[in-house]
Amino acid sequence: LYGLLFTPNAIAVGGVSTAAKMPVFVTNAATSELLPPNPYMVRFSLTETQVAAPLAVYAAKNGIKTAYTIFLDYGAGQEANEAFKHAFIANGGKILGEIAAPLTAQDYVPYAQRIKDAKPDAVFAMVGPINGGQGWVKAYQDVGLAAAGIKFLATNDLTTGWNLPLLGDAAVGIISASNYTSSFDNPANVAFVKAYQAAFGSAFQPDFEAVAAFDAVDAIYRVLKAQNGKLDPDKTMQLVKGMKFDSPRGPFYIDPQTRGTVQNIYI
Secondary structure (H helix, E strand, O other): EEEOOOHHHHHHHHHHHHOOOOOOOEEOOHHHHHHHOOOOOEEEEOOHHHHHHHHHHHHOOOOOOOOEEEEEEOOOHHHHHHHHHHHHHOOOOOOEEEEOOOOOOOOOOOHHHHHHHHOOEEEHHHHHHHHOOHHHHHHHOOOOOOOOOEEEEEEEEOOOOOOOOHHHHHHHHEEEOOOOOOOOHHHHHHHHHHHHHHHHHHOOOOOHHHHHHHHHHHHHHHHHHHHHOOOOOOHHHHHOOOOEEOOOEEEEEEEEOOEEEEEEEEE
């Protein structure tokens, strides 16, 4: 199996896959807690910690001394928030406050006003592209955080290629961290973008979810070939642990101990 967009879904599948000895290649669900209890799961995506912590280090080393955080109040949002805070404080930064926004939040103006009143150097947001993302970006502009010079730091889900046109000019100035962008100029990515656009149209750009799915299918082909088409679950897991190849995202490696992805993170 491969796929799984959100952590709660992946957790539900995890128990079943463990009982059935069914390998599952995860292409999104981004909380770190997912893999340890599920020995037949492998992550081809990223964790929130992998993007939030480097972004915090970047911020602290580039003149941002104080920050306020806002995050969606579920597993991935909580992990992103804790990772950012820990890394930012460890590198000399100060957190002025945090807001746990419910997944059902529609009006982000009160949150934006609270952050503006605190006068941080930057705000770190893990608000997703759909569940609040567009509403938060609008509130950031309308309340005047941009005009006040409060920098906008975000996780990669907000600045995906398909979401940027929806945000429009409001996206200009957002600083995000990601394991992938479609503009990478390496042979694997040039070929990937060309094939993606041939399939879906030239107006579309692949994003971090697409590249995770692409690499997961690549891995499926590799374990199929190695086993001559007869898949044994334990042999499959043995083959995928330590697997490495040139991905459109750059160097890519499955850690044999954690079954997680080792990869570059780009600002």
